[in-house]
Amino acid sequence: MAERAAKRQRAAVDVDRERELEAQLFGRDEEALQQLGTELGGGGGGEDGGGSLSDFLASYQQGAAAAAGDDSDVEDEERHRQCGAGGLVMFEDRGGADQQQAAATRRRRQPVWEDPQDVALRVNVAAKSQLRKLRREEEETELTGREYEARLREQHNKLHxxxxxxxxxxxxxxxxxxxxxxxxxxxxxxxxxxxxxxxxAGGLLARCSALPPSQLETTRLRDANQADACKGAVKSVEFHTGGELLLAAGLDRRLRLFSVDGVKNPRVHSWFVEDMPIHKAAFTAGGSKIVLTGRRKFFYLVDVESQAIDRLASLRVWRDEKSFESFVTSQQSPQPMAAFFGNEGFVPLVSLHTKQMVGSLKMNGTARTGAFTADGTQLLTSGGDGTVYVWDLRTQRCLQRYQDEGCLNGTSMACSPDGALFATGSNSGVVNLYSRQQQEAQRRQGQRTVFGEEEAAGSWAMPEAPIAGKPLKSVLNLTTTIDSLVFNHDGQMLVMASRMKRDALRVLHVPSMTVFSNWPTSKSPLHYVHSTAYSPNSGYLAIGNARGRVLLYRLHHYSKA
Structure with missing residues (x-):
């Protein structure tokens, strides 16, 4: 009886010691123990992995009490005593956990770099009591570096x-x-x-794409050309299709490229044209080339990527042109093309790929301005007779003529990006906004054209009489010659400017046909505006003036530049 009582006492001491070790490892919070036991029971993935930590401890206590009454369990008792001296060892049946871990490893992305020393590393997990809890089987003594890292992560996820x-x-x-x-x-x-x-984690409200007609929210940034200002009037400004690159050219014979960020705006590159003050410059061929023109019988073509500049002076035109000062370029046509406005109403068409003339158009009056449509298949021109000509570039024939209302001399023109609208400016300061669909419907309602025998003979198929245009809106805010008309990328804004009067710039809200009243203000340092340009996403508005500065404004309605 005394020996049996001693066995019971030793078993009780062992149970108390095990509880002490468990408290040191997992804490004394009963809720934390229950949560950890749930994870231990459910983490195995096998059929026998159920049960909580309290059930596991209860069954262990019952086994220890039963061992006190059986002399054959003395060896098991001694083994538990030895383990308890170094730390509590718990084993769990993981079932198919290894297969699940292997499948999860395959689903994870492969590491970019692996340390070869992880494979050669060996860690003895049986030598220290703190590492024995990482073993899955009692016979495990060493782990590789990768296995050791995985076991540490697993133990951390159990405790936290x-x-x-x-x-x-x-x-x-x-x-x-x-x-x-x-x-x-x-x-x-x-x-x-x-x-x-x-x-x-972002905002819950989406930004409205419609531009509000009442107020134009702008912030003036540092000048786009502050790193290298022009020494004369800035005749041309234009953004690259990529958005950040801006060209500025003027009468100081320099072409400059700037990287626009609104803060520093560093200069990227510049070219000096010794024999020609630059009157106009424009990107073409998707932004890979730049056309430079002036009051000369030649012009320059700049390759942006190679930074090479070519002088084109031997064009085989039908007549001797004295100046290639004014032109427009096509961005969407099958081949990059430039239309120059020559003398006596001639409009030479030059391919910028072959650098040769591919055709010529003839107006009744002088040719002053024009604009390509969005798809690049048609060209609209205007000039000294106040008439808008619509040309089909595939056949090089005039499709229709419209009499610009209130215009005696057309000076500027622009087409909206979607091709639905076009705007015209005159020397009297009137800006007319037309709908192309409405004008086409008007043409089809019984207007006579002389297409018959003359067209079959291959002569110029010119409509007999121009149609009286009916503009959607006539803007009368400016009173001097309109030099610049530019639509933004979505066609909701039209900027109008004149270089003949100080601060002569207005912005039209196209959907409502109203001019913004809050900007520009009397304190806006616009000076004499010579050129304007929107960035590809309308986040920036660049304005070149006679002082050689390129003013830069941030339009807050558009999130992207």
Whole structure:
């Protein structure tokens, strides 16, 4: 009886010692122990992996008490005593956990770099009591570097589980939960949409794409050419299709490229043209080339990538042109093309790919201005007779003529990016906005054209009489010659400017046909405006003036530049 009582006493001491070790390892919080036991029971993935930590401890205590009454369990008792001296060792049946871990490893992305020493590293997990808890089997003594790292991560996840609110539920789990709840499909969809909304850290309200007509929110930034200002009037400014690159050219015979960021705006490169003050410069061929012209019988073509500059003086034109000062370029045509406005109403068409003339158009009056349509298949021109000509570039024939209302001499023109609208400016300061669809419908309502025998003979098929144009809006805010008309990328704004009067610049809100009243103000340092340009996403507005400065304004309605 005394020997049996001694065995019971030793078993009770062992149980107390095991509880002490468990408290040191996992803490004395009963809730934490229950949570950890749930993870230990459910983490194995096998069929025998259920049960909590309290059940595991209760079964262990019952086994220890039963061992006190059986002399054959003395060896097991001694083995438990030896283990307890170094630390509590727990084993769990993981079942198919190894297969699940291997599948998860395959799903994870492969590391870019691996340390070869991890493979050669060996860690003895049986020598120290702190490492024995990393063993899965009692016979394990050494682990490789990768296995050791994986066991440490696994132990950390057990002791510090991830909170439920920070875990994203998978689609399969959401479907199972919805099926178990038995709710309607609409309720499940609303709950899922609400969860997706709350998982985002950004704003909850989307930015309206429609430009408000009342106020134009602008902020003046540092001048775009502050790194290298022009010594004369800035005759041309234009943004590259990429958005950040801006060209500025003027009468000081220099072409400059700037990287526009709104803060430093550093200069990227510059070219000096010794024998020609630059009157106009424009990107073409998708921004890979730049055309430079002046009051000369030649012009220059700049390759942006190679920074080479070619002088084109031997063009085989039908007549001797004295100046290539004014031109427009096509961006969307099958081949990059430039239309020059020559003498006596002639408009030579020059291919910038072959650097040769591919055709010529003839107006009744003088040719002053023009604009390509968005698709590059048509060209609109205007000049000294106040008439707008619509040309088909594929056949090089005039499709229709429109009499610009109130215009005696056309000086500027622009087409909207979608091709639905076009604007004309005259020497009297009137800006007319037309709908191309409305003008085409008007032409089809019984207007006579002389297409018959003359067209079959191959002569110029010119409409008999121009149609009286009916503009959607006539803007009378400016009173001097309109030199610049530019639509922004979505066609919601039209900037109008004249170099003949100080601060003569206005911005038209196209959808409402109203001019913004809050900008520019009397304090805006516009001076005499010679050129204007929007960035590809309308985030910036660049204004070149007679002082050699390129003013830069940020338009806050557009998030991208």
């Amino acid at each position: 589980p991830r909170t439920a609110w920070a875990s994203l539920k998978k689609a399969g789990e959401r479907r199972r939960r919805a099926a178990a709840g038995g709710g309607s499909d609409s309720e499940g969809e609303e709950e899922t949409a609400a969860e997706r909304l709350l998982q985002r």
